[in-house]
Amino acid sequence: MHAGTEQRVRADLERFRAEGVYKRLNHLESPQGPRVRMEGRGEVLILSSNNYLGLSGAADVVAAGKQALDRFGAGTASVRFICGTFTIHRELERALAAFVGTEASLSSVSCWNANEGLFATLLGPDDIVISDQLNHASIIDAMRLAKAISKCETAVYRHSDMADLEAKLRAAQDRRTRIVVTDGIFSMEGDIAKLPDIVDLARRYDALVVMDDSHATGVLGQTGRGTAEHFGLLGQVDVITSTLGKALGGAAGGFAASSAAVCDFLTQRARPQLFSNALPCTVAGSALAAVRHLEARPELVLRLHQNARYFREQLLARGFKPLAGETPIIPVILGETAAAIRMSEMLLDEGVFVTGFGYPVVPQGEARVRCQVSAGHTRDDLDRALAAFDTVGRRLGLV
Numbered sequence: 001m002h003a004g005t006e007q008r009v010r011a012d013l014e015r016f017r018a019e020g021v022y023k024r025l026n027h028l029e030s031p032q033g034p035r036v037r038m039e040g041r042g043e044v045l046i047l048s049s050n051n052y053l054g055l056s057g058a059a060d061v062v063a064a065g066k067q068a069l070d071r072f073g074a075g076t077a078s079v080r081f082i083c084g085t086f087t088i089h090r091e092l093e094r095a096l097a098a099f100v101g102t103e104a105s106l107s108s109v110s111c112w113n114a115n116e117g118l119f120a121t122l123l124g125p126d127d128i129v130i131s132d133q134l135n136h137a138s139i140i141d142a143m144r145l146a147k148a149i150s151k152c153e154t155a156v157y158r159h160s161d162m163a164d165l166e167a168k169l170r171a172a173q174d175r176r177t178r179i180v181v182t183d184g185i186f187s188m189e190g191d192i193a194k195l196p197d198i199v200d201l202a203r204r205y206d207a208l209v210v211m212d213d214s215h216a217t218g219v220l221g222q223t224g225r226g227t228a229e230h231f232g233l234l235g236q237v238d239v240i241t242s243t244l245g246k247a248l249g250g251a252a253g254g255f256a257a258s259s260a261a262v263c264d265f266l267t268q269r270a271r272p273q274l275f276s277n278a279l280p281c282t283v284a285g286s287a288l289a290a291v292r293h294l295e296a297r298p299e300l301v302l303r304l305h306q307n308a309r310y311f312r313e314q315l316l317a318r319g320f321k322p323l324a325g326e327t328p329i330i331p332v333i334l335g336e337t338a339a340a341i342r343m344s345e346m347l348l349d350e351g352v353f354v355t356g357f358g359y360p361v362v363p364q365g366e367a368r369v370r371c372q373v374s375a376g377h378t379r380d381d382l383d384r385a386l387a388a389f390d391t392v393g394r395r396l397g398l399v
């Protein structure tokens with residue numbers, strides 16, 4: 001390794017440790033689930049995973065992955081347009097489109113890639129993308145990339161501030177295409193985009209709506225179809241991107257769902273589609289089974305909603321101040337990064353794994369522990385977690 005770089009990197013790592021912001025990775029020895037076995041700790045309750053519906057361990061989802069492995073082999077060995085497209089990709093893409101309410105969809109190895117491929121492909125120098133300030137990092141980077149590759153303009157509106165969005169749209173009336181992009185559920189806050197207002201503004205200013213529903217797919221709406229279902233707006237969002245790495249099996253992978261023409265255009269031109277391998281068939285098989293599983297069992301979503309409501313209410317009753325909201329993402333703001341990491345470590349000592357998030361994942365001074373409940377948590381699991389919050393909260397003088 002180049003000596004100067006090695007020295008600089010080591011010094012930075014040392015500083016992270018000294019400042020209490022170093023992230024220690026915890027190794028799991030069992031499948032992901034509400035309760036896991038963690039190396040060196042034994043059984044731990046997980047309140048920090050995106051496995052919202054518990055499907056990563058569902059027998060039919062696991063079996064479908066194995067079947068796809070047997071049928072299609074370990075690797076796609078190619079990008080889509082060369083020879084990396086398999087029949088299971090087509091089946092998955094049809095199922096995903098039907099599920100989120102669009103004409104078509106296109107899978108990719110991650111939602112990060114789906115976002116990265118979108119703006120740079122759809123937009124040109126006469127166009128603009130206008131983004132919520134708290135959108136996910138993959139959207140922020142996708143916009144930076146689009147600006148560099150396709151020379152489009154970019155703008156940011158204050159978080160969920162519709163007056164600011166309208167001002168940005170008004171200022172962009174001379175652009176050929178205006179895209180408004182928002183997360184469905186904001187991953188660090190747990191709040192829901194004001195989709196009805198966004199769709200309305202987009203109509204008035206002749207803009208497209210792109211929504212990253214990664215945390216909302218399988219989570220929002222009575223049957224888990226996401227933010228559009230939650231607001232009764234299925235079919236009203238121009239492009240939905242989402243991940244297969246959370247509620248839909250939790251392995252990896254993502255997709256963009258839109259009209260058949262847009263999906264075809266992305267197939268033709270999106271650089272991650274042209275230069276990066278296709279989604280592994282095992283993952284496609286599991287994700288397809290996850291969609292089918294959820295379609296047959298909408299009661300899972302109801303259980304998730306009930307668990308989220310219970311945990312939020314009980315935190316409040318115990319004197320904690322979780323951010324207001326109605327999703328399974330329940331953040332408790334602590335301030336400094338070191339405080340969030342400290343609380344997370346103390347909770348882990350009590351057998352509850354809740355990750356602390358600090359800068360640069362969230363703004364300076366807004367570090368937090370972020371709880372994520374799942375449909376798989378029993379009432380007893382949630383009560384155990386709450387008891388750990390009580391103990392740690394009292395020790396830290398928070399309650």
Ligand SMILES: Cc1ncc(COP(=O)(O)O)c(C=O)c1O
Nearest residue numbers: 110111112136187214243245254
């Ligand atoms: C809103 C949002 N978009 C995109 C992603 C990235 O998804 P993937 O892991 O499929 O790249 C995430 C994951 O954290 C996310 O929360």
